[in-house]
Amino acid sequence: MSLKSFAAKIFASVVRKKIDVWASKPIETQQQVFQEIIAKAAHTAFGKDHHFSQIRTHQKFVENVPIRDYEELRNYIDRMVSGEENILWPGKPLYYAKTAGTTSGAKYIPITKDSMPSHIEAARNAILCYIHDTGKSEFVDGKMIFLQGSPELHEKNGVKLGRLSGIVAHYVPAYLLKNRMPSWETNCIEDWEAKVDAIVDETTKEDMSVISGIPSWVQMYFERLKEKTGKKVGDIFPNFNLFIYGGVNYEPYRSRFENLIGRKVASIELYPASEGFFAFQDKQEDHGMLLQLNSGIFYEFVKADEFFSEKPQRILLDKVEIGVNYVMIISSNAGLWAYNLGDTIQFTSVEPFKVIVSGRIKHYISAFGEHVIAKEVEESLQAAVKETNAEIGEFTVAPQINPEGEELPYHEWFIEFEREPKDLNTFAGIIDKTLQEQNSYYQDLIKGNILQRLKITAVPKNTFKSYMKSIGKLGGQNKLPRLSNDRIIAEKLKEII
Structure with a gap:
């Protein structure tokens, strides 16, 4: 066992204990987050408009702050993007995560100095929980690849912007830089097909141990590897034993992946988004993802089948039920308030609180009243x-x-x-x-x-x-x-x- 592998096990044990502390008192943890973000944003334009100084309870928050999606919050975001300060959160954002909008062009999701650490720590903690859960840490000595967007950032009125995965690429810990693939130059290639070909060229002879990305795009990488070498991915990378993914359900892809790899590999599911890192799978035998309750994000939930009613009820963790389809609403230290992500989730456990992503509130079929998700x-x-x-x-x-x-x-x-x-x-x-x-x-x-x-x-x-x-x-x-x-x-x- 290498020194790095040994140290990873010790660090994993420390982090797991810290997670267990807040996970064991979820209601108190969320109440503390609620009070802290309301107090900090009280003097922002949004805080003043919605009388944050008077908010002490969740009920008062519901009365003062309606649920909004991006378009409904856009007048505040546009002011921020134009260069104004203290709009949704004190000061200016650290970054804007630029995503493709559906109705009016690009969306600019703020990432602040307060919210940025949770994106990094949650991804790190997911891997550390895997180490603690399984006792396996040897993979930290191999090469790791994260299929993602370009890390090149642009600037808009003094704030850097880019894709979330590109922003996160700037925060890779120093101890992982030598292990990380692909090269910076390859990562900056914008054309996806050219990028995948370049990644194949760079990685074919490397000792890959961890591969991460959205399953559909990782599948494309695996297929190109097989085309180039004529071998199974598991034969090219004999020490590849951990697949980390998020964004879509892996199950429809699993049999194809196992065929391409030539064997089964362990996997970790993540629930990241530009708006925050919400959950990750912390135990291999449990497919539910641990909801991140201490990351500056306050959660509310609305039953999906009631969401489009005139006054849908917004409930907190103490009222949620296992197996019910909820729309997840967040307020956070990124300056998003009663924000509708568009995601629907279901709880698989309430001790601790674990979720699966069940779909999108706008992605369903109900042309005849069937409500298929x-x-x-x-x-x-x-x-x-x-x-x-x-x-x-x-x-x-x-x-x-x-x-x-x-x-x-x-x-x-x-x-x-x-x-x-x-x-x-x-x-x-x-x-x-x-x-x-x-x-x-x-x-x-x-x-x-x-x-x-x-x-x-x-x-x-x-x-x-x-x-x-x-x-x-x-x-x-x-x-x-x-x-x-x-x-x-x-x-x-x-x-x-």
Whole structure:
């Protein structure tokens, strides 16, 4: 065991104990965060407009501060981006994480001096918890790759901006710099396909032990490795034993990954976003992610099926239930207040509080009142993959409201198979049956002859890559929506096919 590996185990034990302290008193921890961020922002423009000086309780906060998404908070953010100080948080932000907007161009998510450390520490702590949980630390001696956006930053009125993953790249600890891949120059390549090719060239002969990134883009890297060498990824990198991911559910990709690697590898799921680092998987036997309660983020939750009502109830941790679909609302030391991330989560545990991401409040299918969410779709697909030994590359689902002739409407699944099932009709039947078991609304519509059983459109290889490229979102942190309540993506895919 190397000195670095030995030290990692000691450090992991220290960090785990600190996590256990705040995790064991979650309500008190969150109340302290609430009081601290309200007090610190009381003299900002937002704090004055919403009478923060009068807020002592959560109920008063609910009365004074309505739920907003980015567009509804934009008038404050625009003032900040134009150079004004003390708008959402004291002073100016440290960075803006620039992300692709949906309705009005780019979004600028503030990252402050107070919020930046939590992005770094949570990622670090996820790895340290893995070490403490498994006793395995040898991987720290190998090379580690993080597939991410370019670390090149620009400046806007005195504040640096870039992609979150690029910003975080500037905070890699000194003791990891020699282990980190790819090189700075390669990381700065903007064209994703050229970047992946360069990463393949740099890493093929290295001793890779940890690989991290969004599964769909890591899969592309693995496929390029196999094309270049003719070998399984696990043979190229015999010491590769840890995959770290976030952004999308790994399960639909798992069988394809294990085929490409040639064996199973341990994995850690993260829940990072430009708005904050919210949770990470802290135990291998538990797929729930530990909610980060001491990171300057105050959480509220609204039941997803009540979210669009006139006055949805905003509850705190002491009222949440396991297995219920909630929209997660955050207020933070980045200056985001009662902010709707758009994510839906479910609690898997309340001692301690652990979550899974179940989807997006805007990414669902309810064209007929079925309220189908991403978690249900992914688990239904996984059941079919497991039973038929198929392999999935990528997929998305959309409603077909106006089919030709006398057909009933249906859900259309666009699937890019790496290995097709022997019988596509059987495959579709397993998905449909599992979906009905999970979603009673969908089951009622099928049984009531409002909908017919779902249909699968098997698309050619690289169709989804072509789609993402056509909208300028190939690679990096960009993710394909699993579900749409319209046919915008579906029709574009049909054109590509």
